[in-house]
Amino acid sequence: IIDPKDEVVFPSPYWVSYPEMVKLAGGVPVVAHPKDGTFQPTIEDIAEVCGSYTKAIILNSPNNPSGVVYSREFIAQVVEFCEKKSLYLIMDDTYNRLIFDGQTPINCYEYAKDLTESSKLIVVNCVSKMYAMTGFRIGWAVGNKQLVRTMANIQSQETSGPATPSQWAAVGALNGIQSSIEALRLTLQNNRNVLVARLNAIPGVKVTKPGGTFYCFPDFSAYNKESQKLAQFLLDKVRVVTVPGKEFGREGHLRLSYCGTLGDIKQGVERIQWALDPNSANELYIGGRKLVRDWA
Ligand SMILES: Cc1ncc(COP(=O)(O)O)c(C=O)c1O
Missing domain, CATH: 3.40.640.10 (Type I PLP-dependent aspartate aminotransferase-like (Major domain))
Known part of the structure; x- marks a missing residue:
């Protein structure tokens, strides 16, 4: 066209x-x-x-x-x-x-x-x-x-x-049976509630509550204005995959997906918070492996 x-x-x-x-x-x-x-x-x-x-x-x-x-x-x-x-x-x-x-x-x-x-x-x-x-x-x-x-x-x-x-x-x-859509929708809504509540507990992170989808797009610019660097940091340090906001036309944000399990969502946010908060405990265990915080 x-x-x-x-x-x-x-x-x-x-x-x-x-x-x-x-x-x-x-x-x-x-x-x-x-x-x-x-x-x-x-x-x-x-x-x-x-x-x-x-x-x-x-x-x-x-x-x-x-x-x-x-x-x-x-x-x-x-x-x-x-x-x-x-x-x-x-x-x-x-x-x-x-x-x-x-x-x-x-x-x-x-x-x-x-x-x-x-x-x-x-x-x-x-x-x-x-x-x-x-x-x-x-x-x-x-x-x-x-x-x-x-x-x-x-x-x-x-x-x-x-x-x-x-x-x-x-x-x-x-x-086929269409009730699967409603079951998925309810699961995602619950996942959204859990994710948003936990993200809101991280100082400086600004969250817009999603009204749909399985994505949330918080503003992490209080921690790092360069979303590609922040996404790479979270991947390297705590093995959490996010997508840099820059790719979506909004620098300073990260896209988080909440279509996984509640356990994954909780652990994902816990790891992000641990990596970002300078007052975090010195150590975190991931899958039996001890991570030591060696960054500011
Ligand atoms: C906004 C939007 N449109 C279209 C698509 C296309 O989906 P698919 O190629 O899986 O049909 C996606 C998939 O991520 C999407 O997010």
Whole structure:
């Protein structure tokens, strides 16, 4: 949908793949940074970076990496804005079934005036998260017929299409017992509660409570403003894997995943705190191995 030099706008923090995907398609990624520094963009933040080259906007809510769920009002405003300016709007709903605290998934088509074949509203989703089927690489797109047909043409030449066993596994998931989604959602909500409570107990770490997904994106800049260095430090010293916020367009943050067990989550935060807090005990045992704190 984009010609060379066309721009695709998305808010920060963003999924790491968006800038690269846009570049691979020959376009120019343009990031809309929420002015108030939060993870919740406003329509003004988006409108401000849209110009004559803008062709499409991507929204991902619930958001990877922040876990923030964008408000209904914001989604409605962006749908209206895109219709008015004739822009494509790609809604990445990958995590829309994994939302907490009684929220319900947002269907962006509710806010669209144009539901004809000239609609430029596209919803993408996949089996990866809601069915815990990461790695199967099965997703889908909802959009106007011509566009979806073109996507299928491109994909059939680029990859010859997704592997057949993956496709059948996805059919099984979609037609199978759906209670697994609710069980996963409840587990993740509980994991989120435990993780957020423990992170809030670390002085200086600023936490935005995730409303969905299985990620949390705390601000660790009180300890190290360079997220790549901090992530490497935590990996080297206490064997905790995090993803540097820089890759998501927000330096000073780390993305933590809470889709593991409660035991792993508790131990992960305990190790992070031990590594960061200068007042920590001198020693920590990991899997029977004694670690000695030899850094300031
Ligand atoms: C925001 C977002 N969109 C899309 C995907 C794609 O998932 P998959 O390639 O597993 O279908 C992911 C996976 O991490 C994601 O986080």
